[in-house]
Amino acid sequence: MPPPPPQPYGPQPAFYTPQYAxxxxxxxxxxRPNIASVVLxxxxxxxxxxxxxxxxxxxxxxxxxxxxxxxxxxFLWDNTPTSLNxxxxxxxxxxxxxxxxxxxxxSRAKAGAFVxxxxxxxxxxxxxxxxxxxxxxATLDVGGSALAGVGIGPWVCGxxxxxxxxxxxxxLRPPTSP
Numbered sequence: 001m002p003p004p005p006p007q008p009y010g011p012q013p014a015f016y017t018p019q020y021a022x023x024x025x026x027x028x029x030x031x032r033p034n035i036a037s038v039v040l041x042x043x044x045x046x047x048x049x050x051x052x053x054x055x056x057x058x059x060x061x062x063x064x065x066x067x068x069x070x071x072x073x074x075f076l077w078d079n080t081p082t083s084l085n086x087x088x089x090x091x092x093x094x095x096x097x098x099x100x101x102x103x104x105x106x107s108r109a110k111a112g113a114f115v116x117x118x119x120x121x122x123x124x125x126x127x128x129x130x131x132x133x134x135x136x137x138a139t140l141d142v143g144g145s146a147l148a149g150v151g152i153g154p155w156v157c158g159x160x161x162x163x164x165x166x167x168x169x170x171x172l173r174p175p176t177s178p
Contacts, residue, residue, distance in 0.1 A: 037171030038104050041113045044164025045101035048120045048157050052090045052097075055151030056127065068093055068153060076126040089123060093157060096120035100164045113168035117161040124158035 057066040072086035096119035103112030131150055 034107075034171050034173070037110070037167045040167025040170060041100060041104035041110075041164045042167075044113075044117065044160045044162070044167060045097045045104060047160025047163065048093060048097040048100065048116075051153045051157035051160060052093055054153035054156055056089070056153035057131075058149050058151045065151060068157075071127075076123070076130050089127070093120055093123050096123070096161070104167070107171070110168045110171045113164050113171075117165035117168065120157050121161035121165070124154045124161065127154045128158075 052068045054067060055065045056068050056071055068090040069088050071089045073089050073092065074086050075089070096116040098116070099112045100116030100120070103109040103116065106112075128147075128150065131147070135148070
């Protein structure tokens, strides 16, 4: 293995020991966090976590508003869930936010940001699709636009997931030399 390249970032503190990685014919320093990716992933995870407590169903669709804790996960694939007391939608969303936030500060675990973002984005998109199916079902006789009963929660969840996944993509770029 060739000797490590000179440090392109100038003198480092005594406690900082960079790890060198060889990719093809290029070497680059690992271990130095990409601040932009940390901020984007953490902001996305926080937005996903906040979306759990926001309104997912507005009062126009079912007579009262619901947050992610009051919506059963079964609603994502079934227009008429058997019970509203079943496994709530908040658990997969919370799991995605925790995995994403935990991977924000670990430079070797950026795959967690992808996984957490995809889980939260899937919950948001499947929820919007379920509301569209409720509006399209003639037996339920729900009028109005397909997005009439949607609150702000799924939108915040989806945008937070996209921001976090974008932050994970930004973290994949190797550092550039000055």
